[in-house]
Amino acid sequence: MLNSDAIWIIFTGFLVASSCGLLGSFLVLRRMAMVGDAISHAVLPGIVIGYLVTGSREPWVMVPAAGLLGILTSSIIEVLHQKAGVQSDASIGVTFTFLFAIGVILISMFAGQVDLDQECVLYGEIAYLPLNPLVLANGWSLGPKMVWILMPLLLLISLGIYLFYTPLSLTAFDPAFALSIGIKVGFWHQVLMGAVSFTTVASFDSVGAILVVAFLVVIPSTAWLLSQRLPLMLGLCLLLAFIISVTGYLAASWLNVSISGAMACSSGVLFVLAFLFSPLEGRVWLAFKKKSQQIGSI
Amino acid sequence: MNIAEIIGTNNFMVLFGSVLLTASTAVIGSFSYVRRQALIGDAIAHALLPGICLAFMWTGSKSPWVLVPGAILTGWLSVLCQETIVKYSKIKEDAALGIVLSVFFAFGIVLLTYIQQHGYASQSGLDKFLFGNAASLLLPDLLSFGLLALAVLLLVLAFYKEFLTYSFDPNFAETVGMSSTWLRLLLNGLTVVAVVIGIQAVGVVLMAAVLITPAAAARSWTHRLPTMILLAAAFSGSSAIAGVSISMLASGLPTGPLIVVVLSLIAVVSFLFAPQKGLISRNRRQQFHQRKINRENLLKLLYHHRSLGLKAIYERRPMEEQSIKKGLAELQQAQWVRQENKAYQLTEPGEKAARRIIKLHRLWEYYLSHKVHIAPDHVHEDAEMMEHILTPEMEALLEKELGFPEKDPHQSEIPYH
Structure with a gap:
């Protein structure tokens, strides 16, 4: 059942899930989960323009182009909210739909030249991944090309979080305090947004935007229900990423359905389990504790 | 192509239909905006997919009379899930939305691929429901969604006072005898129906725009809900006309994204140039x-x-x-x-103006230390700000209230002339 293609798919799933989980932790703590959703859609015009300008769909064109769009998106959201007094949720909604609409129009204007459509951005399919391997000049195959983008990305993200743990975590928990001790909150905000856009683009070529959102939001939320400390939460994200990619793949090949979809569903199941049974605040656990306390008091 | 040809019967129906669909969605969107739930439409739009698939698997039919109830059911369930997560855990609204959105949609994709793999007849195009295109709406579809839109508008008219009260202050609605649980369920239900309607015009991703962009734009121009609702409906109606017309003239360009771009441009103009609330x-x-x-x-x-x-x-x-x-x-x-x-x-008048500012500063310091009982060494910063803000009316009030004190807490004289 687990041939080499399967191993590559699970490994890619794990890479995407852990990159998204680590970055998503900071988004969820800063109550900016939906900004991740917005960016994952708003990068579409960046991808199209990048493609039209260079004529290439290679990751080294797509990733910077979409990264720029991601930073632009978060800046527009910021300006609308801070300067024009639009509700923060609404400024997210207005911005990403505008950019996505421009992307779709660009695609249909240059329909003959662009091999993209909005369905492929939404769905993506990790199953086709091994069809695009990185082959060396002497004929050796090094596995899917995307793995060679995603692996350094995960290393970079982990290293970044390790080196800049203090400013990142302070900005996430208490931006006012962070500002008062001289941390450049705005700068770290942009760094985070840039990292989210890069990861989104690098990921959704292989897994689709919705799976990216699932990994960005569901994995950190589940980890947060299970822990009270950020380092533990980040570690749990990696563990969850592993469980999700393995169980998602197995379920998908058993039922013969979309692998990306199954992985996201698997993360949903884990979230529900944590919501009900987390030893910290799971509903079932709390109800049980309450009951035993009542019995004790009688 | 001349004007008379554009108003051919079918095109005119499409135009009329899109205006009705987007405008009725914008009316409900105004309530979502006031309830600070701008992105709920995005989550609902994605949560329709599993409902559509389940309805199809159960009946084998692709008629909107079968798919719409299924979509409404899972859409409504998604709102319920989001509310439950926020109420019973430390997860915040934004993350709960993201969770519901992605997991429901992923489940829908799993069902969709299951349907494709397991030999259901005539399954192709099931997800077209989600990539709405106003220009390709057929007359029977238009009729059923048009009826749905009218029903939404009538319900809003019937329960307008209740919705208004509940949207601004659920607790107040409860105290004046309205059932906030029922109102919440009804408003959520209407939002889901509005999303089902709006998605026909622009598709799943752009749905959030039809619901919320007109309301956000209208909010820049007014602070009254009735005006805001009418403005929002007018904005989205005119965007629909513009979008459909451009799409018909420049054939090949998709209607939905055009409507959203026009709508967004209206919003940008509103955010920049609206008097009072505009950025400029x-x-x-x-x-x-x-x-x-x-x-x-x-x-x-x-x-x-x-x-x-x-x-x-x-x-x-x-x-x-x-x-x-x-x-x-x-x-x-x-x-x-x-x-x-x-x-x-x-100059002479300049000195008088300066004395007034110093007087305000010292009066405020006196007020803070004698009436609010703040230590005299903590009052300067606050007074430094208030001296520029206090109006002549407040100045007179302060003088009267404090009884024209002679010295401030730092023993400096307060100049009255």
């Missing part, structure tokens, strides 16, 4: 106050030092030299400051 008028107001504060600080400085050269002023005011020059020029024009031998001095 906010900035202008802010600059006006900034310049006033700048001028008043210079007045105080010159009052304390009698006569100062430009360089001495630079040293004493931690501000950009450019804005100091500008402030001095404005003061000279008002004839509050005159220049003698390169030194700046206050």
